[in-house]
Amino acid sequence: MLKAEKIDYSYGDHEILHGVDLLVEDGEFVSIMGESGSGKSTLLSILAGNLRPASGRVLLGGRDLSAMSERELARLRCTEIGFVYQEFHLIPTLRAAENILLPNYLARGDAKEGKKKMAELAERMSISHVLSSFPEEMSGGECQRVAIARALLYSPSILLMDEPTGNLDSVATEKVMTLLSELNRELSLTMIQVTHSELTAQYGTRIVHFGDGRILSDEVVR
Numbered sequence: 001m002l003k004a005e006k007i008d009y010s011y012g013d014h015e016i017l018h019g020v021d022l023l024v025e026d027g028e029f030v031s032i033m034g035e036s037g038s039g040k041s042t043l044l045s046i047l048a049g050n051l052r053p054a055s056g057r058v059l060l061g062g063r064d065l066s067a068m069s070e071r072e073l074a075r076l077r078c079t080e081i082g083f084v085y086q087e088f089h090l091i092p093t094l095r096a097a098e099n100i101l102l103p104n105y106l107a108r109g110d111a112k113e114g115k116k117k118m119a120e121l122a123e124r125m126s127i128s129h130v131l132s133s134f135p136e137e138m139s140g141g142e143c144q145r146v147a148i149a150r151a152l153l154y155s156p157s158i159l160l161m162d163e164p165t166g167n168l169d170s171v172a173t174e175k176v177m178t179l180l181s182e183l184n185r186e187l188s189l190t191m192i193q194v195t196h197s198e199l200t201a202q203y204g205t206r207i208v209h210f211g212d213g214r215i216l217s218d219e220v221v222r
């Protein structure tokens with residue numbers, strides 16, 4: 001369970017988030033929609049422990065992120081919170097397999113176990129054929145599936161995604177979204193995506209409309 005309580009955030013004197021409350025139960029797939037500049041990415045960064053709120057707190061499985069040190073947060077982001085970006089954020093000098101294994105290097109995990117999990121995920125994501133390719137040799141959809149596999153290497157309790165299909169064409173978008181909704185249903189993987197598209201929002205089980213740093217509506221759709 002992820003719980004955000006009364007989150008406020010400002011950049012300088014520009015107030016971005018105003019007392020945001022959000023409770024995401026295990027197994028939910030939440031789509032957050034809202035105008036550009038309304039604070040969606042800022043909220044996602046706070047939920048991921050990348051930014052600390054000015055006030056309020058974030059609880060992940062009962063643990064308070066605001067009480068954690070930078071070191072503890074870094075470990076949490078490596079092993080418990082998966083994050084996927086619009087621009088993939090793969091390391092260009094590493095092959096797909098090495099990109100997926102990155103959290104394992106960072107958390108100094110068991111190499112053999114990491115490789116086994118990586119191969120399983122690659123199979124699940126239909127990217128086994130690109131494991132020895134560099135990011136520039138892959139399609140956008142393949143890059144994003146590699147980035148999702150990387151985010152899932154440690155079986156995180158939640159997957160946070162900021163416009164995961166924003167850079168993909170409609171065919172690649174459908175493939176990625178279908179995969180995500182299968183992961184949500186089959187593994188009960190809890191997910192939050194930010195999206196500008198009504199179509200991709202519909203893959204979620206719940207749609208939250210966000211505006212001017214506040215939640216405007218919140219509806220369970222499935």
Ligand SMILES: Nc1ncnc2c1ncn2[C@@H]1O[C@H](COP(=O)(O)OP(=O)(O)OP(=O)(O)O)[C@@H](O)[C@H]1O
Nearest residue numbers: 011012014016034035036037038039040041042043
């Ligand atoms: N590092 C920063 N420093 C100062 N202002 C920032 C910073 N990052 C974002 N902002 C401002 O905060 C506001 C919210 O930004 P945010 O990126 O959260 O919006 P968003 O809802 O994700 O928008 P988009 O849909 O365009 O991605 C915007 O007005 C933006 O200009």
Ligand SMILES: [Mg+2]
Nearest residue numbers: 040041042162
């Ligand atoms: Mg954004």
